[in-house]
Amino acid sequence: MAHLLTRILWALVVGMLLSERLMGWADxxxxxxxxxxxxxxxxxxxxxxxxxxxxxxxxxxxxxxxxxxxxxxxxxxxxxxxxxxxxxxxxxxxxxxxxxxxxxxxxxxxxxxxxxxxxxxxxxxxxxxxxxxRTVVGLSLRSEEIEALPLNGRNPLDLVFLFASVQAEPFETRDLGDPATRDVVPAPPQEAGIFSLSGGRAYSNNITIDGFDNNDDRAARERAIPSLESIAEVQIITNQYSAEYGRASGGRINVFTRRGGNQFRGAIFGDFQDESLNANSFFRNARGQKRAPFQRREYGGRLGGPIRRDRLFFFGVVERQEEPDTDAIIALLPVDPRANPAYPLQETPTGRPFVRDGVPVALFEEEVSAPGQRTYVSDRLDAAFGTAHQLVFRFDATRTNRLRARDQGATLREGLVNRRRDSLAHAVQDTWVLGPRLLNQFRFQYSALTPTATPSQARPGVIVGSSRGTTLPVASGFIAGAAGFPETRVERRFQWADVLTGQWGRHTLKLGADVMHLRSATRQLHLFFGFYNFPSFGDFIASTPSRYRQRIGEPEQPIRNTILGGFLQEEWRARPNLTLTFGLRYDRETLLDRDKNNLGPRLALAWAPGPRAKTVIRSGVGIFYNRVLLRTIEDFAVQSRLFELDLGSGPGATGRIEELNRIGGFPNIFPNDPTHPLVRDLIRPIRNTRSLSPDLRIPYSLQSSLGIERQFGRTLALEISYVFNRTLRLWRDRNVNAPIPPPGGFVAFLLDPPENFPGVVRAPDGKTAFDNSARQIADVGVRFVRFDLSATRSRDIGSGANRIRIYGLNALGGGATTTDPVLAALNAVRWLRPNPDLGEVEQLQSDGQATYHGLNVLASARLARRLWVRASYTLSKLIDLVDVNTSSPQDEFNFALERGLGRTDERHRFVLSGTLAMPKVLGGWEL
Known part of the structure; x- marks a missing residue:
């Protein structure tokens, strides 16, 4: 169906181009x-x-x-x-x-x-x-409106939520909890994006500043957040049909910055927040604790004016944000910090002692300082060379520091990660009127982004759990050492864009190209310090881990990607009240060299019947290609040059846990050299378990809309529109080494394993059982293993050489590996995998889909001289097969089961905003 529509759109565009002597561009x-x-x-x-x-x-x-x-x-x-x-x-x-x-x-x-x-x-x-x-679907906010709206945190990107067809990203946790407990809530995947526009993927938006790229293609977010003081206007485009704009199968957010003028103008501001108006969290209330201390201080200013009147102007902004914040650590620790002298802890618990797994433990609670700072600087110069030539120079820089834990409140102080994010950009735009009918615009930008996450301590990461749960999951153990995801990244981006515009009669013509070259070098240090798993406190004290993981090799992963875009577009004023736009865009990224046929035809119209143009009917259809997400490519392709060492009894382990004796056991780590005799027979290339599908392609969407807008009186406008968004080639993670379901299903296979099947033997009682003579099913000294439907994790029958371990398939997994029914079941179905020597083998594929239907109603009016109101409502439905680009299906052999309401589906959404200016006699305040 998508290919047929592509051919139809292509035929329409070619037919129009051939029928016109001259072609043009606009919108x-x-x-x-x-x-x-x-x-x-x-x-x-x-x-x-x-x-x-x-x-x-x-x-x-x-x-x-x-x-x-x-x-x-x-x-x-x-x-x-x-x-x-x-x-x-x-x-x-x-x-x-x-x-x-x-x-x-x-x-x-x-x-x-x-x-x-x-x-x-x-x-x-x-x-x-x-x-x-106008043919696009969206809205714009000017500086007067932006300044009048209260924004918590002064993030201008939060303005997008004033439009009802905007949804939060999947698994979002914004505004949940308070600063002391927010780390208890798992954060959304980094590649989940920041918001969804009209059913598009939350990672498929294009964020620009003055038309220049402002995207972090690795983290699916913005490169820099501009200051509110620097913004003249914000455009929120949910469906864009101009061929000039690409790299987004969702929508576009364009921020326009302020300029200086012939008069000196400036402003200063200051904001302050503390915990007095915050709600207390459930966990702190349950323990009788007050609100956690919190402060946020924001201050700065702007100044603009002339350097040479009517010719040269400047505008500058400085903004500073400070959060002397706190984090709450809630963990269960051994009473004696040196209970394991090989890995002493710095914290001493203060709670009431009790025995867990044979070890005296107690609750540890601490509020640690987790400060955050952000500094933003922006400068802009505007120069005019007569009436036909203008130059704009812009610079912005951001520096952010924040000390934060992992996703669990049980992370000790030494496991906190200092996150720093620095960015800068130099941009120049040249607008040159070449004649009465010809205009050229050239843009160049150099930007740099250097985010880092540095561990507070570089000793091996340790996670200690419990074989039994507790009332509070955050207090079932602790996490220490370099257990987070430390990394450093240096990204350099060069962007060149040129657009030539011509006007001939009723035709406005545009021809342009956009080229970006990106150089990125990432050092992902996760697991390079080693990572030990202890299922119980007793195992930690005895230095007997159940699993050990380490990455071996060179952690720096370079990426080079050239992003090419070109477009043709004609705007034809067929009649004074009828505008038709025809366009064709081509996008390509060298990182996916096989994907070369990304042609996106686009067609739109705007018709204003009647002599006064108080009613406008708009419609459009087009194909829009997204961009490559670098984090996913790095995880599945670039990291394939690394090696992994995984010791334990789980599926796909590279060796048994006893191999730790080669390095003297816990807490030592192996040499970071794949040729070293201690590791060369215990490692495997990551490419054996992670790969890109040879058919991987860039996702794209087929978008269409039909709407009508009517002006009533002088200030009231009402717009109703229907939007359709069909997204194809969505990325998702698939286990290509999943066990193939046997006749009757997995449960029947585990309950009654067939004789003469690999790994199946006859037990002394004459019934079949799984062979555990080499501890290939469970790390216990029992030769035979069976399964039943009980809720008991494990039990033994018989004695001596005839002893049989029975696992209950209805029991909870996790905890100690010797009693884990899930781990035993995964090992038992090993021979059903295409490659029995490996466990899960992840492959990134592009076969996901999503379908969105939305009805938007937008009304805006100035009801009185002092009152302005905007109301927005959306009725929508999103059905998809994948949540984020690394989602895995529950059933690898039946993708149809993944079809359902999307994570960003919001059936009804209503937004009301506005301003009310009080009379001067009441102080002139604005609400």
Whole structure:
């Protein structure tokens, strides 16, 4: 079906291109456009009229000229307030002193000149509330609206949730708990993304600043968060049909920054929060504890002004955020910190002692300082070289430090990870009017990103659990050492983009290319320090782990990726009230060299029936390709050059736990040398257990929409739209070495193993059982193993050489490996795997799908001079086969069972926002 639609769209585009002598481009989301007719008092066209636009803030000018039909059009205008002057020989000049223009908006303004020589001044009182030529689905927020809305944490990306068709990312945990217990809640996968737009994957959005890339392709999030003080406007585009924009099968968030002007203007701000208005957590209330201490301090300012009047301007922002925060550690520890002298602990528990697994233990609770700081600096220079040439230089830098634990509150102080994230970007944009009908825009950006996660202590990681659960899961044991996910990353990105725009009659033409080259080097140090698992406190005291893992080899993994994009687009004004847009885009990434046919045709229309254009009908359809997620590629492909050492009794272990005797046992680690005699026979390449499918492709979506917008009066606008989003080739993780279901199923196989099957023998009682003579099923000195349907973890029958271990399939797994029924069952089905010598073998495949249907209703109005309101409602349904790009199916042999409501499905969502300005007599406050 998708291939058929692709052919149909391609045929439509080619047919239109062949039918027109000239082709064109428009729907510029980064800039504003002004168009209209120049007419005399009899509505006759005035050709050759000169239209001059002067930006009120900077004095920068752009000019245009009406054609034989009296039609003029000025594109690629920076959003802001302008002064317009219209002149023609024999007619009085006409001036509009105040004309506001918004990014992504085409403003229609018909100019009527009168014979004579006197200058006539006209005040614009009826600026369009709706955009008759807009084809995208979304909204924009200007700086006045942004400043009026309270944002906890001052993150401008939170503004997207003002649109009802925006959903939070899968497994999101924002605003859960308080600073002292938030680490109890498992964090969402790093590649889950940050929000979903109209059913798109939460990791499939394109975030830009002034049109420049602002994405972290590894973590599926933004590279940098700009300060609210630097923002002039935020666009939230849920469905975009302009071929100029790519690298997103979801939506696009574009942030426009402020500029300096001919007057010096600035502001300073300061925010303060503490725990007094926070709710206490369930666990702290249960223990009779007060709220955890918390503070957040934010302060900074902005300043802009002229360096040379009407020619050169500057704008700068500095912002600082400080959180002298706390983390709560709640763990179960041995009463004696030196109970195992080989691995002494620094903490002494203060709770009431009791015996667990034969060891005196007690509860340990501590509030540790976990400070966080963030500093943001941004500078911008705008230069004008006459009316035809403008340059913009922009720089931003962010430095973030935060001390945080892993995903469990049982992580001791030494296991805390210091997370630092530094980013910077240098960007230049050149806008050059080459003639009355030709304009060129060139962009270049260099950006760098260096996130690091450094462990507080570099000794081997240890996790100590319990063979029995407790009331509070965070207090069933402890985690110590380098048990987190330490890593360092250095990313360098170069971006070149050029767009050529031409206008011929009713056609606006665009041709452009966007090239990015990315260099990334990541050092993932997880497991390089060694990691020991102890199922019980008794095992920890005795230094007898159940499992030991370590990675061997060079941890630095370099990646080179060149991202190519090119597009063709024509905007055809078929009639004054009918706009058709045809486009074709091509995307390719060298990291997936086999995926070369990513053609995305796009078609959209906007029709404003009636003479006053108070109603607009919009529709569009297109194919949109996403981008490669570097973290997933690194995990499945780049890391394949590493080796793994996994000692234990689980499926796929590279050796038995007794091999630790080679290095003197716990807490020592093996040499980081794959050729060393101590390790070379105990390791295997990670590529044996993780790989990329040879058919892996970039995900793409087929999007379509149909909507109607109506303006009532001067300030009320109502828009209703239907959105369809079908996403294909979604990535997911599959175990290609899963045991093949035997006749009758796994349960029947385990309860009554067939004779003459590998690993099945006759027990002394004459019935079949699994052979455990080499401890291949369970690490116990029992030769025979069976299973039943009881809820008992394990029990023995018989004695001596005739003893049989029986595991209950309805018992809980985990805990001690000798009594774990799940581990025993996985070992028992080993010979049902395609490769019995390996356990799980993960392969990244691109066969996931998702389907979204959404009905959006958006209303905005200025109900009075002091009251502005926006209401948004979405009725939607999302069905998919995969949650995130590393999700695994529950049944490897029946993917249809994965079909269900998506994690980001929200059937109903309503958002209400607005501002109310109080009278001056009440202080002039704004709510």
């Amino acid at each position: 510029d989301l980064d800039h504003a456009t002004l168009e209209g007719f120049v007419l005399d008092p009899t509505d006759a066209a005035i050709p050759g009229a000169r239209i001059t636009l002067i930006e009120r803030q900077t004095g920068m000018q752009r000019t245009g000229e009406s054609d034989g039909r009296g039609w003029y059009r000025i594109t690629a205008l920076a959003p802001g307030a302008y002064r317009l002057r219209a002149e023609a020989p024999g007619f009085s000049p006409l001036e509009y002193p105040e004309l506001p223009l918004r990014a992504g908006h085409t403003q229609r303004l018909d100019v009527r000149l009168r014979p004579g020589s006197l200058i006539e001044v006209v005040t614009v009182t009826d600026v369009e509330t709706i955009a008759p030529t």
